[in-house]
Amino acid sequence: MDAAYFAGFNRDLHDPNRWRDFYLAQQAKDPTLPREVPPMPNVDGEKLFHDMMTNSIPPDPWMYPALKRLKESGRYILAALSNTVIFPPGHPLWKEDPLDDPVRSLFEVFVSSAHVGLRKPDPRIYELALRTVRDYAAKNAGSARGKALGWDQGIQAGDIVFLDDIGENLKAGRKHGFHTIKVHLGRTYEAVEELEKITGLELAGDHPKIPVKPNFERFKQSKL
Known part of the structure; x- marks a missing residue:
């Protein structure tokens, strides 16, 4: 995640064809949007990415308690197959010890795309994840x-x-x-309910099951 990466990321964000495809996809979901594709916004890709990663740090209020209870049950191998990034030393989000994280520490197997050189949905990373889980089970x-x-x-x-x-x-x-199981962002409690049906365990925490809508107003007020 160095300067070269963000230079390329900014080029992608300001590609007129990508902007047009994105807008048309949103228009298909919301026919009230204007027919004419609006001018492409000027986006600071590094700031946007930093905001996204910072906002993703707090554990999800529904999924995190569920993961803890699954771990406490001892009945399952908790494995993560995650598309990740590596921040350089000195970056605000860089960590000397990647396991120093309340969520990551719950997993017995952690397959990180940035470390294995593959990303979902590449079939090879699913094969790798399955082999890694099998190896863990065999060793234990x-x-x-x-x-x-x-x-x-x-x-x-x-x-x-x-x-x-x-x-x-x-x-x-x-x-x-x-x-x-599909996890709907802002409604992860629905996925927890599906896990409860599968496992027979009570996994839900005490956080109210109220959908969380993205706050786009903050971005409208920014200089993005």
Whole structure:
């Protein structure tokens, strides 16, 4: 995530063809938008990306308690398959120890795209994730937990429940044999409810189940 990356990111953000395609896609969802494609906005890509990453730091109020309770149950291997980035030392979001994070520390397996050189929905990263989970199970099959859960029998693709907020990523997961749950941003409690049905566990925390709408007004008032 250096200067060269953001130079390329800004070029992409100011590509008139991408802007037109984006606007037409939004217009298809909302026919009240003006027919004529408006002028392309001037976007500070680095500031936008920094804001996005900063806003994503606080744990989700519905999913985080669910992950903690899944971990406490001991009945499942918690694995993350995440499209990630690496910030250079000195960047405000750089961490010397990537595991120094309340969410990441919950996972026993963590496949980071920036570290393995693959990103969802590339089929190879799903294969890698499954192999990594299998390796974890095999190495721990002799433990009391591993014996109780039958890890010596191996882990199959159909044993995995894969959650994601992007349709293409979910489609690729299904092709690989995973069960999938769509996570709707701002309504992640719906995915938690699906997990409760699958696991039979009470996973929901005490946060009110009220949809959270994106705050676009802050961006309108900025110089983006």
